[in-house]
Amino acid sequence: MNRNEESKNIIRLHKVEGFDPGKYTIDIKPAFNGVQQGGKYLPVHARIMWFKLDHPDGTIRTEIISVPNESRKLYIVKATIADNLTQPPIATAYGSHEATADKKADPFGTKALECAETEAVGRALLFAGYGTLMAGSDLAEDGLSDAPVQPSKSMDPEARINEILKSMTKDMALGTIVPCGVYKGKTFKELLMKKKKSEVLYFAHDYKATHESDFAIIAASRMIEDGYRQKLAAKKNTEPAA
Known part of the structure; x- marks a missing residue:
């Protein structure tokens, strides 16, 4: 897939002069025998950059909804995107991640709160139009598309x-x-x-x-x-x- 084809997979609701989000996409899954196995993914940091360039006064707020307890070691975070402090939200989304000390079972488990926050922000930005066209289906892959990518x-x-x-x-x-x-x-x-x-x-x-x-x-x-x-x-x- 060439750069022009990759760029077609980027949502074009928000155009910012001098910024091409297609240049920041990565493969969710590596190619096998020259065949692409998964879609393109726009890292959350690139989405934030895109949003801030488009809305210099834009706000991204996160709120911890749930913290780990005896019955469930899960963080749940809510993210809210707005044009500025006085405007109503553009989009709201939630992210969750289970806390665990086993790095082999879950390499991001020791940073569960950060991962939950990243997922929430990534999804909210996607819902606001900052992401890839195929990212909607990626959200079903156990949060793969919005967890920090190693x-x-x-x-x-x-x-x-x-x-x-x-x-x-x-x-x-x-x-x-x-x-x-x-x-x-x-x-x-x-x-x-x-x-x-x-x-x-x-x-x-x-x-x-x-x-x-x-x-x-x-x-x-x-x-x-x-x-x-x-x-x-x-x-x-x-x-x-x-």
């Missing part, structure tokens, strides 16, 4: 990051959402406006990609880092010689 062991991390950088724009990089820590949910642009440059550049080299969507976060941070380098070099070139 990077392929055969994938060269640097090659993946460089591939993303080729199609990433400055606005896309600035619109990247912080995935963890004190500033989780904030965009890189918001952090930079608060003079939190070091917090943004942390993701350029110190952040380890454990999910497929993490590569886009690293790429965005490196693009911003490169921008600072270019500004510094330009400043040195304009300074008068001593």
Whole structure:
């Protein structure tokens, strides 16, 4: 399947100049003997980036509905998408994940709350029109399409990051959402406006990609880092010689 064919599988309800969601899709299932086994999947991080570029004031809110108890070790999270704080929700969805300490049985079990939240946000964005056309059927596959996707062991991390950088724009990089820590949910642009440059550049080299969507976060941070380098070099070139 070529890039044009892949792009046809992307919902086109929301067009953002300079952003092609088709470039961020990955295979849900690897090809076998050259035959594609599963559909294309747009990682949740890419959906969030798409939504924030389309709605700079848009909000994504999550609420924990249920936590593990003695009878059922399950997290249930609700996600709500809106154009801004004053507008009614565009879409609402739920995500769930069972907590377990057995990493072999469930590699994401130790991060059950994060997975439930990711699933809820991914589905809400899909319902709002940010996703792939075939993702609706993927939702029936035990939450596969909206659980964090692990990077392929055969994938060269640097090659993946460089591939993303080729199609990433400055606005896309600035619109990247912080995935963890004190500033989780904030965009890189918001952090930079608060003079939190070091917090943004942390993701350029110190952040380890454990999910497929993490590569886009690293790429965005490196693009911003490169921008600072270019500004510094330009400043040195304009300074008068001593």
